[in-house]
Amino acid sequence: xxxxxxxxxxxxxxxxxxxxxxxxxxxxxxxxxxxxxxxxxxxxxxxxxxxxxxxxxxxxxxxxxxxxxxxxxxxxxxxxxxxxxxxxxxxxxxxxxxxxxxxxxxxxxxxxxxxxxxxxxxxxxxxxxxxxxxxxxxxxxxxxxxxxxxxxxxxxxxxxxxxx
Numbered sequence: 001x002x003x004x005x006x007x008x009x010x011x012x013x014x015x016x017x018x019x020x021x022x023x024x025x026x027x028x029x030x031x032x033x034x035x036x037x038x039x040x041x042x043x044x045x046x047x048x049x050x051x052x053x054x055x056x057x058x059x060x061x062x063x064x065x066x067x068x069x070x071x072x073x074x075x076x077x078x079x080x081x082x083x084x085x086x087x088x089x090x091x092x093x094x095x096x097x098x099x100x101x102x103x104x105x106x107x108x109x110x111x112x113x114x115x116x117x118x119x120x121x122x123x124x125x126x127x128x129x130x131x132x133x134x135x136x137x138x139x140x141x142x143x144x145x146x147x148x149x150x151x152x153x154x155x156x157x158x159x160x161x162x163x164x
Contacts, residue, residue, distance in 0.1 A: 017160040025156030027071055027078045032152035033145035034069040034080035040141035041083065042067040044133040046098060058094050066091040083134060101130035 045063040068085040071078055084095040103110055108121030118124070 013161075017157065020156075020160035025153065025160060028156055029149045029152040030078045030080045031069060031071060033149040034071075034082045036145040036148045037138055037141050038067045038069050038082045040137040040144075041134055044137045045084075045095075046131060046133060058091060062086070063091065063095060063098070066095075082138075095134065097128070098131050099134050100132075102128050104128060 042064045045067065047064060048057055048060045048062075051057060051059060063084060066084040066086045067082070070081045070085070072081065073079075084091040103118075103124050104126040105120070105122035105124055107123050110118050110120040110122045110124055113119055
């Protein structure tokens with residue numbers, strides 16, 4: 001006397017779980033990890049003390065609240081974009097200048113040409129040193145983000161299995 005095992009129902013359930021995870025679970029897990037990184041970036045973002053008259057800088061605190069998580073599908077995989085977003089790219093430009101440093105120019109602009117020479121009508125009045133906050137925030141929060149992804153994947157697997 002032998003026991004016969006029919007794996008057909010198991011395979012059907014596994015396919016259903018895989019489909020649910022591919023559709024929704026993956027995105028939720030990626031977003032969970034990205035939110036950890038976004039929170040770390042917002043926490044480290046510098047805050048302008050006060051806006052001076054005639055300044056075109058961001059409002060105080062605007063860099064912190066601009067950290068957003070966006071998702072995209074690339075070749076069937078969910079990817080997250082994390083960082084500053086707002087004001088027609090202005091926040092991203094300011095964040096870049098803060099992260100890498102920039103020149104202070106009045107009366108026009110000064111741009112670095114491909115030959116390494118600065119050109120433009122503006123007068124350089126100083127240099128602002130880099131204040132890295134985005135890259136260090138990413139590096140400091142990467143492990144926590146991976147853990148958040150794992151926890152969310154486990155949660156999504158359980159939910160998918162319960163709905164099969």
